[in-house]
């Protein structure tokens with residue numbers, strides 16, 4: 319993958335200056351057993367920067383894409399939730415640097431979060447939605463999914479894991495940004511894991527390549543590349559402001575239509591790009 323050097327993207331550079339800096343929960347945010355278990359090391363060191371980053375959506379359109387080899391060439395690869403690579407290497411690659419998990423995946427028994435090998439030996443970042451106006455105390459007292467015990471168990475059984483939690487108010491600052499740049503009114507629910515991933519990586523990457531966030535010509539009504547379930551809301555959104563997120567991504571994209579709609583990825587210059 320190549321980093322672009324002669325294109326302009328007002329959108330990302332604008333996001334760099336107008337969205338609050340990416341923020342995870344810190345030990346001193348609240349005196350609670352949860353924050354005591356947060357690792358001493360940050361998710362990324364200040365000097366941990368990457369030339370090329372790949373964000374792999376969970377979309378069913380990745381099936382038969384043959385993008386696996388190209389994805390694995392990136393310096394950093396971000397995946398989401400319980401999306402597997404085993405058995406799908408040809409289409410999605412096998413490298414994973416970091417996973418973003420929503421709190422359902424950390425909490426619900428079906429995902430076997432604490433025991434599954436999928437979540438070992440990589441960076442992990444999880445998020446759980448708060449109410450727009452909730453304080454940290456209110457959120458921790460009543461999270462959307464009660465992930466706290468599993469977070470602590472995971473950290474205790476994997477003490478060297480680099481596993482952080484998004485500051486819930488940061489999700490709302492991202493939501494504010496999406497609403498401020500969208501003419502339609504969007505529902506007051508936090509952005510999807512996909513948009514969070516983009517916001518987290520823009521400050522660290524020269525270029526961020528995003529796979530099948532804009533559905534390609536392999537468009538299907540199925541939800542995920544690893545399931546047969548049909549659910550078109552996975553692609554266009556019903557709870558998350560997914561359509562608004564995707565339109566913003568497309569606005570910042572520097573790749574030609576052929577790449578976006580035929581090959582299946584778009585490219586967004588990060589803040590480390592010379593154009594910002």
Ligand code: NCC
Nearest residue numbers: 375376377378398399420422510511512513531541552553
């Ligand atoms: O489906 P999900 O999303 O895990 O996908 C991760 C990110 O990929 C992008 N995506 C996914 C499917 C698709 N057809 N098109 C896409 O563009 C989206 O950007 C999405 O964020 C989530 O964001 O965490 C989400 O998680 C699922 C679900 O909890 C997990 O997959 C675990 O089973 C949510 N679905 C439900 O709760 C039913 C989804 O709303 C959001």
